[in-house]
Amino acid sequence: MPLWDVVIIGGGAAGLMCAIEAGKRQRRVLLIEHSNRVGKKILMSGGGRCNFTNLHVRPDNFLSANPHFCKSALARYSPWDFIAMVERHSIAYHEKESGQLFCDQSSKLIVNMLVAECQQAGVRIEVGCKITTVEHRFPGFALETSLGSVQASALVVASGGLSIPKMGASGFGYELAKRFGHRILATRPALVPLIFTEEDLEQYRDLSGIGLLAEIRCNNHYFAGGMLFTHRGISGPAILQISSYWQLSDELGINLLPGTDVLAWLTERQRSRPSAELRTVLAECLPKRLAQRLCKLVFGSFPLRQYSQLELEAVAERLQYWRFYPKGTEGYRTAEVTFGGVNTDELSSATMASKKVPGLYFIGEVVDVTGHLGGFNFQWAWASGHAAGQAL
Numbered sequence: 241m242p243l244w245d246v247v248i249i250g251g252g253a254a255g256l257m258c259a260i261e262a263g264k265r266q267r268r269v270l271l272i273e274h275s276n277r278v279g280k281k282i283l284m285s286g287g288g289r290c291n292f293t294n295l296h297v298r299p300d301n302f303l304s305a306n307p308h309f310c311k312s313a314l315a316r317y318s319p320w321d322f323i324a325m326v327e328r329h330s331i332a333y334h335e336k337e338s339g340q341l342f343c344d345q346s347s348k349l350i351v352n353m354l355v356a357e358c359q360q361a362g363v364r365i366e367v368g369c370k371i372t373t374v375e376h377r378f379p380g381f382a383l384e385t386s387l388g389s390v391q392a393s394a395l396v397v398a399s400g401g402l403s404i405p406k407m408g409a410s411g412f413g414y415e416l417a418k419r420f421g422h423r424i425l426a427t428r429p430a431l432v433p434l435i436f437t438e439e440d441l442e443q444y445r446d447l448s449g450i451g452l453l454a455e456i457r458c459n460n461h462y463f464a465g466g467m468l469f470t471h472r473g474i475s476g477p478a479i480l481q482i483s484s485y486w487q488l489s490d491e492l493g494i495n496l497l498p499g500t501d502v503l504a505w506l507t508e509r510q511r512s513r514p515s516a517e518l519r520t521v522l523a524e525c526l527p528k529r530l531a532q533r534l535c536k537l538v539f540g541s542f543p544l545r546q547y548s549q550l551e552l553e554a555v556a557e558r559l560q561y562w563r564f565y566p567k568g569t570e571g572y573r574t575a576e577v578t579f580g581g582v583n584t585d586e587l588s589s590a591t592m593a594s595k596k597v598p599g600l601y602f603i604g605e606v607v608d609v610t611g612h613l614g615g616f617n618f619q620w621a622w623a624s625g626h627a628a629g630q631a632l
């Protein structure tokens with residue numbers, strides 16, 4: 241039975257980075273990926289251009305039951321460390337907005353880079369390999385796989401979360417963690433579009449395709465950015481961000497006109513354009529179809545002179561705080577990440593090692609650390625993979 245220093249389960253961002261670091265330190269590393277290729281999520285990320293990191297990474301870009309857990313790994317592997325690797329491989333990149341770095345060409349270059357680094361570090365990669373059992377046989381681990389039995393001194397679980405099952409996502413890591421006595425903090429889809437209730441669907445589904453800049457609030461968190469009406473609900477960067485903080489029956493507050501004193505503006509328009517209908521005036525700063533729909537459903541549309549001060553106040557309030565109760569999310573089918581996961585209290589924040597089972601490590605998305613949109617999730621995958629790779 242072949243004996244490896246390290247077996248890594250999962251050939252995604254975290255697993256590949258961990259393999260590179262451990263391999264560079266002369267460990268004999270086997271990386272097992274059950275789908276037909278490594279790095280599938282990297283390939284589909286950032287619209288095919290992989291938003292591979294963010295220049296402004298800070299611990300408060302991450303959600304976790306223990307907000308301090310991510311600090312050590314993030315401090316020891318910064319965006320600049322990953323950028324250095326990208327530059328060594330002559331991959332052209334650019335900053336899109338707010339520190340988000342994307343490839344100029346294709347995500348494929350990032351996967352090729354990671355695979356090349358693995359090869360250079362002597363890592364053996366097996367794709368299409370199914371694991372049937374994992375046993376802890378002190379002092380190591382014994383695995384039964386579709387390629388035969390495997391033994392390893394250390395086992396790294398880098399099997400990711402539940403999002404996008406058709407890309408190979410599985411609950412494998414959570415099940416394995418539970419079997420080894422770890423607690424899993426409740427998981428749910430995050431960075432995910434939200435869907436309308438039946439009533440809202442009826443009223444807004446045909447606004448599908450309309451986009452605007454908005455500010456979204458939920459549970460004392462808020463994000464400003466693009467919001468998009470879809471044929472089932474709402475999406476866009478600001479909605480995806482807030483979805484990580486939203487749970488069933490929570491209220492969302494949507495400001496459709498951020499940065500505008502709407503009452504002052506309406507009052508001024510009432511003075512300067514008293515005969516203009518409300519929907520005409522609202523269309524100056526909202527998408528026309530949205531302005532018309534809100535007037536039809538809520539405000540009415542009369543010449544501005546006919547609105548009392550109280551009525552204008554109500555219009556302004558509604559535009560600045562539209563109370564919205566989504567029916568749910570689009571689920572793991574489209575979620576970018578999984579909220580929750582392996583309880584960080586039972587892991588070392590320096591090495592990602594289990595405090596319960598010697599030689600067992602958890603890295604990447606399977607751990608209860610969830611990044612904001614904008615390259616933060618990959619940075620966590622690189623940093624946690626690096627932390628474990630340095631310790632193996």
Ligand SMILES: Cc1cc2nc3c(=O)[nH]c(=O)nc-3n(C[C@H](O)[C@H](O)[C@H](O)COP(=O)(O)OP(=O)(O)OC[C@H]3O[C@@H](n4cnc5c(N)ncnc54)[C@H](O)[C@@H]3O)c2cc1C
Nearest residue numbers: 250252253254274285286291400408412604605615617618
């Ligand atoms: C559409 C989309 C776009 C995204 N865009 C970005 C972006 O631009 N920037 C960003 O920072 N984040 C992005 N993300 C999030 C990012 O992809 C993840 O946070 C990151 O991939 C997590 O890395 P990971 O290695 O932990 O898990 P994964 O990348 O999911 O890798 C886990 C691997 O383990 C394999 N696996 C699962 N079970 C088993 C098993 N039993 N045996 C063997 N192998 C197994 C899976 O097939 C997979 O290859 C995006 C996600 C999605 C879905």
